[in-house]
Amino acid sequence: MLLYILKRLLYVTPVAFGVSVVCFALVHLAPGDPLSAVLPADATQATIDEMRAAYGFDKPLPVQYAIWLWHVLQGDLGTSIATGRPVLGEVARAVVNSLILASVATLIGFTFGTLFGFVAGYHRNSILDRAASALSVFGVSVPHYWLGMVLVIIFSATLGWLPPTGAGPDGSGNWRPDFEHLRYIILPAITMSVIPTGIIARTVRALVADILAQDFVEALRAKGMNEWGVFKHVVRNAAPTALAIMGLQLGYLLGGSILIETVFAWPGTGFLLNAAIFQRDLPLLQGSILVLAMFFVGLNLIVDVMQTALDPRIERA
Amino acid sequence: MTDTQAVVLKDLKVGFGKVQVVDGVDLTLERGQAMALIGESGSGKSVTLRAILRLFPEGRSRITGTVAVSGRDVLGLSKRELADYRGREVSMIFQEPLLAFDPVYTVGQQITEAILRHEKVSKAEARARALALFERVRIPSPERRLDNFPHEMSGGMRQRAMIALALACRPQVLLADEPTTALDATVQIQILLLLRELQRDLGLSIILVTHDLGAAVEVADRISVMYAGHIVETGSARQIVRDPHHPYTIGLLRSRAEGAMDKGARLQTIPGSPPDLTNRPAGCPFAPRCFLAEERCRRERPPLGAVGDGHQAACWRAEEAAAAFRAGQARELACA
Numbered sequence: 082m083l084l085y086i087l088k089r090l091l092y093v094t095p096v097a098f099g100v101s102v103v104c105f106a107l108v109h110l111a112p113g114d115p116l117s118a119v120l121p122a123d124a125t126q127a128t129i130d131e132m133r134a135a136y137g138f139d140k141p142l143p144v145q146y147a148i149w150l151w152h153v154l155q156g157d158l159g160t161s162i163a164t165g166r167p168v169l170g171e172v173a174r175a176v177v178n179s180l181i182l183a184s185v186a187t188l189i190g191f192t193f194g195t196l197f198g199f200v201a202g203y204h205r206n207s208i209l210d211r212a213a214s215a216l217s218v219f220g221v222s223v224p225h226y227w228l229g230m231v232l233v234i235i236f237s238a239t240l241g242w243l244p245p246t247g248a249g250p251d252g253s254g255n256w257r258p259d260f261e262h263l264r265y266i267i268l269p270a271i272t273m274s275v276i277p278t279g280i281i282a283r284t285v286r287a288l289v290a291d292i293l294a295q296d297f298v299e300a301l302r303a304k305g306m307n308e309w310g311v312f313k314h315v316v317r318n319a320a321p322t323a324l325a326i327m328g329l330q331l332g333y334l335l336g337g338s339i340l341i342e343t344v345f346a347w348p349g350t351g352f353l354l355n356a357a358i359f360q361r362d363l364p365l366l367q368g369s370i371l372v373l374a375m376f377f378v379g380l381n382l383i384v385d386v387m388q389t390a391l392d393p394r395i396e397r398a
Numbered sequence: 399m400t401d402t403q404a405v406v407l408k409d410l411k412v413g414f415g416k417v418q419v420v421d422g423v424d425l426t427l428e429r430g431q432a433m434a435l436i437g438e439s440g441s442g443k444s445v446t447l448r449a450i451l452r453l454f455p456e457g458r459s460r461i462t463g464t465v466a467v468s469g470r471d472v473l474g475l476s477k478r479e480l481a482d483y484r485g486r487e488v489s490m491i492f493q494e495p496l497l498a499f500d501p502v503y504t505v506g507q508q509i510t511e512a513i514l515r516h517e518k519v520s521k522a523e524a525r526a527r528a529l530a531l532f533e534r535v536r537i538p539s540p541e542r543r544l545d546n547f548p549h550e551m552s553g554g555m556r557q558r559a560m561i562a563l564a565l566a567c568r569p570q571v572l573l574a575d576e577p578t579t580a581l582d583a584t585v586q587i588q589i590l591l592l593l594r595e596l597q598r599d600l601g602l603s604i605i606l607v608t609h610d611l612g613a614a615v616e617v618a619d620r621i622s623v624m625y626a627g628h629i630v631e632t633g634s635a636r637q638i639v640r641d642p643h644h645p646y647t648i649g650l651l652r653s654r655a656e657g658a659m660d661k662g663a664r665l666q667t668i669p670g671s672p673p674d675l676t677n678r679p680a681g682c683p684f685a686p687r688c689f690l691a692e693e694r695c696r697r698e699r700p701p702l703g704a705v706g707d708g709h710q711a712a713c714w715r716a717e718e719a720a721a722a723f724r725a726g727q728a729r730e731l732a733c734a
Binding site for chain 2: 295296297299300301302303304305306307310314317318391392393394
C-alpha cells in the first residue's frame with residue numbers, strides 16, 4: 082500500500098510540471114498589458130519600462146517562467162499588482178474560505194445525494210424514485226447563480242432570516258466555526274450543494290440498482306442475510322465509486338465557484354480569481370490558478386488511494 | 399409427508415407478470431437422495447430450485463402450491479423465519495461462483511459471515527469452522543486461501559469455496575444451480591465427484607439443476623426432466639438414460655454430442671423451439687416438436703403416469719416412445 086502511494090506520488094510530478102507550464106503560459110497568452118491597469122494613463126515610457134523591469138516583464142518568456150517556477154518552488158508566488166501584498170497570503174486565505182464553503186457544500190451534497198440515490202436505487206420506478214430523480218435533474222440543471230439570488234430574495238430580503246452576502250459580521254473575510262459565522266455560510270453552501278447533490282444522487286442510484294441486480298446479492302439472501310446485512314454489502318460495493326465522485330465534486334467546487342462566490346461576495350478563490358481577472362493582476366491570477374490546479378491533482382491522488390484501499394480489485398503497486 | 403422426505407413440492411406454480419414459468423410441478427426428494435433436474439434453458443428448472451428458497455422479489459412474483467422442507471411449509475414463513483431458514487436448513491450453490499461472491503470481501507469473511515448470521519459463536523470459532531470447511535472441500539493451503547478475494551482464486555477453487563460456504567451451517571438440503579456450467583471440463587468432474595462424496599458423507603439431500611445429462615448421471619440417484627414449466631418424466635438415473643419414455647427425454651439423449659462424434663454423423667437436434675410461456679398451447683407443450691405427436695396430444699395435456707417402478711412420464715404415447723428409443727438403440731448397435 083505504501084509502495085502504491087509512493088508510486089502515485091511519482092506519477093504526480095510530471096502532471097504538476099505540466100500544470101505549472103500551462104498556468105504560466107495561459108496568462109501570458111491572454112492579450113492586454115498587466116501594468117496598464119495599475120499605471121496612470123499618462124505615465125511616461127520611462128516609468129513603464131522601469132515598472133516592467135521591476136516585475137520582470139522585460140525578460141523573454143522562458144526566463145520569466147524559470148524565475149517564476151524557482152520562486153514558486155520556494156513558496157513565493159510573487160506580489161499582487163493590485164494590492165501589493167504577497168500572492169501566497171491572499172491565495173491561502175481565499176483557499177481556506179473556499180475550502181470551508183466547498184466542504185460544507187460537498188457534505189450537504191453527499192448526504193442528500195447518497196440518501197436520494199439509495200432510496201431511488203432500492204425502489205426503482207416507484208414514486209419515490211421518480212421524485213428523487215426529478216429533484217436531481219432539477220439540481221443539475223438549475224443555474225446556481227440564479228438559485229443563489231432566489232434564495233437571497235426569499236431568506237434575506239423577504240424573511241430576513243439569514244445575511245445575504247459576506248463571510249462574517251465583521252466583513253474581515255475570516256470565517257470561524259461559530260454560530261454567527263455559520264449563518265453566513267448557509268445560503269452559499271446550499272446553493273453550491275445543489276449540483277453535487279444531483280450528480281451524486283444520479284450516480285448512486287445507477288450504482289445501487291446495478292449492485293442489487295448482481296448475482297451475489299441473491300447469494301447473500303440465499304445464505305440467510307436479512308435486508309440490513311445485504312444493505313451493508315451494497316454500501317461497501319458502492320463506496321469506492323461514490324467517494325470518487327464526491328472527491329471530484331469537491332475539486333470542481335473548489336475551482337468552479339466563481340459565480341456563487343461573486344453572488345454571495347464570499348471571499349474565496351472564485352471571488353479572488355474574478356478580481357484578479359478584471360484587474361489583470363497577473364501574479365495573483367497565476368498563483369491562484371496554480372494552487373487550485375495543484376489542489377485538484379492532490380485531491381485525485383487522495384481519491385485514487387482511498388479507492389484502492391476500499392476495492393481490492395484495483396491492483397496494488 | 400413422512401419423515402424420510404426432505405423436500406416435497408406439490409402443484410408448484412411460479413409466475414412473473416404474465417408469464418407462468420413453472421406450471422404445476424410435483425416433486426419429492428427423499429432424505430439423503432440426490433436428484434437432478436434437467437431441461438433446456440427456460441424450462442423452469444432454475445425457477446423451481448429458487449422457489450424452494452423463495453428467492454424471488456416479493457412483489458413481482460406469484461408462488462402457489464406447496465413447498466415443504468423437512469415438513470415445514472416454506473411459503474408460509476414470515477420474512478424473519480425465511481431468513482433464518484435460508485442457508486441454515488437449505489443452502490444453494492450458484493452457476494458462476496465469481497459472481498456469487500461479493501467481490502470486495504475475502505472468501506473467508508463471507509463464510510464466517512454466514513456462520514455468525516446463524517449461530518452464536520465467536521469470530522475465532524467461525525473462522526476455525528471456515529478453515530475446516532476449506533479442508534473438507536480440499537482447497538490447497540486453506541489457511542492462506544481464506545484471505546483471498548474471489549478474483550484471486552481459480553474457477554474450480556471458487557466453486558469449492560462456494561460449496562464450503564453452502565455447507566457452513568450444516569444444512570440438510572443443498573441446491574445446486576448448474577454448478578459446473580461455468581467451469582473447465584476437467585474441473586467439472588472434480589466438482590461433481592466432490593458433491594457426490596459430500597452427499598454420501600454428510601447425508602445431504604441434493605437437487606442439482608443442469609442441462610448436462612452426463613453431470614446428472616454422475617451425481618444423481620434420480621432424474622426429473624422438465625419442459626416448459628412441467629416435469630415430463632421422472633425416474634431413477636438408470637431408467638431415464640436406459641429406458642426413457644418421453645419423446646423429449648429421448649430427444650435430449652440423442653442430442654448429446656458423444657454419439658455423433660466418432661461416426662462423422664450430424665449431431666441430432668430437437669426441431670423447433672420451446673413454447674411461448676405467455677401463450678401456452680392447449681394440450682401437451684411438447685407436441686409441436688414431437689416426432690410421435692397425434693391429434694390427442696394437441697388437445698389434452700397428458701398427466702404424469704407410471705410407466706415403471708418409480709418411473710413416471712407425462713406422455714400419451716409413452717410406450718411407443720420407449721419402443722422407438724429401443725429400436726434406435728438396436729439400430730445403432732447393429733451399425734457399430
